[in-house]
Amino acid sequence: MTLNPARLAHFADWVTTLPPRPLPRTVTPVPGEYHLDYLARLADANHLEFAELTAALNDTAALTLHSPRGWKQHDQERLAAAAGQPLPRIARLWWPDPRVYLRDPEGFRQMLRPACRRCTARHGIHGPVACHLPPHLRAHRELTSRDAGSVGSGAGKRV
Amino acid sequence: MVVVADTGQLENRRAPTTTLEGWRSFVNADPSDLALLPAEQWEALDDRDRRDYDDARIAHHAELVVVSTSAITEITTEGQMLVLMNQREIGARRGLIVSADAATGKTTSIKQLGRLHELRVRARFPAGRDRIPVVYVTCPPKGSPRKLAMEFTRFLGLPLRTRANVTDIADAVCQVLVDARTDLVLVDEIHNLNHGTPAGEDLSDHLKYFTEHLPATFIYAGIDVERCGVFTGTRGRQLAGRCGLICTGAFPYRDEWAQLIAALEATLRLHHHEPGTLPAQGKYLHQRTGGMIGSLTHLIRGAAIRAILGGQEALTRALLDTVRIDHAAESATRRASSTR
Numbered sequence: 377m378t379l380n381p382a383r384l385a386h387f388a389d390w391v392t393t394l395p396p397r398p399l400p401r402t403v404t405p406v407p408g409e410y411h412l413d414y415l416a417r418l419a420d421a422n423h424l425e426f427a428e429l430t431a432a433l434n435d436t437a438a439l440t441l442h443s444p445r446g447w448k449q450h451d452q453e454r455l456a457a458a459a460g461q462p463l464p465r466i467a468r469l470w471w472p473d474p475r476v477y478l479r480d481p482e483g484f485r486q487m488l489r490p491a492c493r494r495c496t497a498r499h500g501i502h503g504p505v506a507c508h509l510p511p512h513l514r515a516h517r518e519l520t521s522r523d524a525g526s527v528g529s530g531a532g533k534r535v
Numbered sequence: 536m537v538v539v540a541d542t543g544q545l546e547n548r549r550a551p552t553t554t555l556e557g558w559r560s561f562v563n564a565d566p567s568d569l570a571l572l573p574a575e576q577w578e579a580l581d582d583r584d585r586r587d588y589d590d591a592r593i594a595h596h597a598e599l600v601v602v603s604t605s606a607i608t609e610i611t612t613e614g615q616m617l618v619l620m621n622q623r624e625i626g627a628r629r630g631l632i633v634s635a636d637a638a639t640g641k642t643t644s645i646k647q648l649g650r651l652h653e654l655r656v657r658a659r660f661p662a663g664r665d666r667i668p669v670v671y672v673t674c675p676p677k678g679s680p681r682k683l684a685m686e687f688t689r690f691l692g693l694p695l696r697t698r699a700n701v702t703d704i705a706d707a708v709c710q711v712l713v714d715a716r717t718d719l720v721l722v723d724e725i726h727n728l729n730h731g732t733p734a735g736e737d738l739s740d741h742l743k744y745f746t747e748h749l750p751a752t753f754i755y756a757g758i759d760v761e762r763c764g765v766f767t768g769t770r771g772r773q774l775a776g777r778c779g780l781i782c783t784g785a786f787p788y789r790d791e792w793a794q795l796i797a798a799l800e801a802t803l804r805l806h807h808h809e810p811g812t813l814p815a816q817g818k819y820l821h822q823r824t825g826g827m828i829g830s831l832t833h834l835i836r837g838a839a840i841r842a843i844l845g846g847q848e849a850l851t852r853a854l855l856d857t858v859r860i861d862h863a864a865e866s867a868t869r870r871a872s873s874t875r
Contacts, residue, residue, distance in 0.1 A: 396694075397692035398555075398556065399691075399692060400555060400667060400691040400711055400715060401665055402665065422693060422711060423710040424695070428694055428695065428697060432694030
């Protein structure tokens, strides 16, 4: 991670570009989890407001230097440092382009599905986790409502 | 080519122990175990290898060696006993105050207690990597409740600077520490807490808030705690009623002093140093340092580094004379010699 990536002159400006310190408690990211949902879980585990965590992670100076693609990588590096998680795990979160939401908020919500409760429970996660799971992906039959109906046990019902 | 030593030691700067990362690296750090090369191999080193080897030895001597003194043993035993006694306590938990002059090893002692406890918890709960068994903070000078709360947030790395309400900050800190199962809180520099001033009373009240909201044992350390106002007034009496007091001080010129010097000598990595030289200088070392362990370790480590840089490779009285130590010990030595 580069310090002072925008080469800002004043210390007060570029100090925000320093890598964030790891938070005292971490939560395991679920592959495909919406990254803002992960941020909310991380903030909750550390008894922080969502805005407090995003403000600590926000590095506005990087905007002036990186292209959108590089900016995403920079955000992922900062989140990995704060969460104390390896970067590849953070990169496996779902990082959609914000314009997708802005174009069609309702359609965007429909793209989010709760992750399999059995899988998340193995990581010690007991609440719902919003994931981007394409309908054709059925690693577990209980992932989609159609399959949940065929299983018949109700174990895969969305939270 | 001979691989002589890890030359990266000098580059490995540690974060301060008042942060969680720094504290964890302190707990994880094993004592330096550098071995001396055999004489013929040492003499055959080329310039580059010799420089690397010397750098590694300097790093070894620059690291504070912890010698288990009677004070450290007493503080760790008492501290662990209190942690055990407080684990089921739901009312006022008992604490411990370590009081002494500067450079007598207070901070080292309470840190060793914290390290021992954390290693014990890790051994008992190997899967509990998200635990924070020990918190180490310093009492802020001219402190306000907000400053004290910020010391805790700084240790944990919580980005809570924007919160205006000190109770909100303290509440978040306590919840995180309860979740992380913290059971030992070390508060250093407690002499900054003066119950004779309104600011000191505020700070004390807030410290009490933490002791009541955290199911943990609090261990304090400070300089001359009995005389600096910590036990003054109602709050001071309450603190005195809840905490035991251990006073450490300068070592008298007795057997333990000789044992201490022998233990420090055993950590030296010098090629021409004869074992037994330093214990033979016991009286001189006691006069120079006034029996202060901090001054003694500084003197010996400083002389060892000079012996490596100067090529003497041994500690002699003449070399020890050249090392400047702390002002308090130097002035005490001057006073003693002028009255003779």
